[in-house]
Amino acid sequence: MNTIKLNYHKTHFLTSAPDIRHLPEDTGIEIAFAGRSNAGKSTALNALTNQKSLARTSKTPGRTQLINLFEVEPNCKLVDLPGYGYAAVPEQMKLQWQKALGEYLQVRECLRGVVILMDIRHPLKDLDQQMIEWAVSSKLPVLLLLTKADKLSQSARSKTVKMVREAILPFQGDIQVEAYSAQNKIGIDKLSAKLDSWFAENFTAQSEEN
Ligand SMILES: Nc1nc2c(ncn2[C@@H]2O[C@H](COP(=O)(O)OP(=O)(O)OP(=O)(O)O)[C@@H](O)[C@H]2O)c(=O)[nH]1
Ligand SMILES: [Mg+2]
Numbered sequence: 001m002n003t004i005k006l007n008y009h010k011t012h013f014l015t016s017a018p019d020i021r022h023l024p025e026d027t028g029i030e031i032a033f034a035g036r037s038n039a040g041k042s043t044a045l046n047a048l049t050n051q052k053s054l055a056r057t058s059k060t061p062g063r064t065q066l067i068n069l070f071e072v073e074p075n076c077k078l079v080d081l082p083g084y085g086y087a088a089v090p091e092q093m094k095l096q097w098q099k100a101l102g103e104y105l106q107v108r109e110c111l112r113g114v115v116i117l118m119d120i121r122h123p124l125k126d127l128d129q130q131m132i133e134w135a136v137s138s139k140l141p142v143l144l145l146l147t148k149a150d151k152l153s154q155s156a157r158s159k160t161v162k163m164v165r166e167a168i169l170p171f172q173g174d175i176q177v178e179a180y181s182a183q184n185k186i187g188i189d190k191l192s193a194k195l196d197s198w199f200a201e202n203f204t205a206q207s208e209e210n
Pocket of ligand 1: 035036037038039040041042043044056057065081082083084147148149150151180181182183184
């Protein structure tokens with residue numbers, strides 16, 4: 001297999017879209033970061049790219065309302081999606097966003113992998129399971145990151161990782177589970193290796209198509 005190693009530190013902001021219908025052209029390779037509001041998506045991106053404020057983070061859940069696209073290299077994009085399940089958002093809006101997310105996973109051709117982030121202290125909520133199901137049914141590989149791993153002791157962390165690895169078996173998808181902490185730099189190597197492998201696989205596939 002083709003191996004590549006991208007320099008994520010070079011990632012820069014590309015554009016924002018107010019919703020999924022306004023995303024830029026469906027070309028290149030895209031990898032999305034999804035998760036409940038406050039799960040740590042933006043922080044994970046900042047840790048990966050070693051930039052303090054590439055993606056905006058906040059203590060207030062629901063901060064990221066736009067879909068933000070970042071470019072690692074030409075044709076290699078990372079997408080910071082607004083979080084789902086934010087309690088203060090009206091029910092109708094939450095349902096709309098859920099629906100839009102499901103559609104995005106199903107129809108976006110250039111989307112080739114999904115990083116789903118969950119707070120290690122609250123893994124596999126209903127909406128997380130729904131996201132996993134959508135990704136698997138769209139044949140997308142998934143990296144499940146259990147974020148804020150610094151909040152748990154080493155033994156509690158390992159126990160949760162093991163529990164989640166077992167719990168996701170029934171989904172029968174291509175799903176890897178890892179602990180992650182932006183604060184203690186846990187799992188960043190696993191994240192970049194996975195992104196590298198997804199970008200590489202799809203580079204090969206796309207150059208064979210052309
Ligand atoms: N201790 C600790 N806190 C973290 C970590 N990652 C994120 N946080 C905190 O969790 C909160 C939410 O982080 P964000 O990155 O803004 O979360 P998000 O998933 O992008 O949230 P939305 O954009 O609202 O969907 C912030 O207060 C972060 O500082 C981590 O690895 N360790
Ligand atoms: Mg965010």
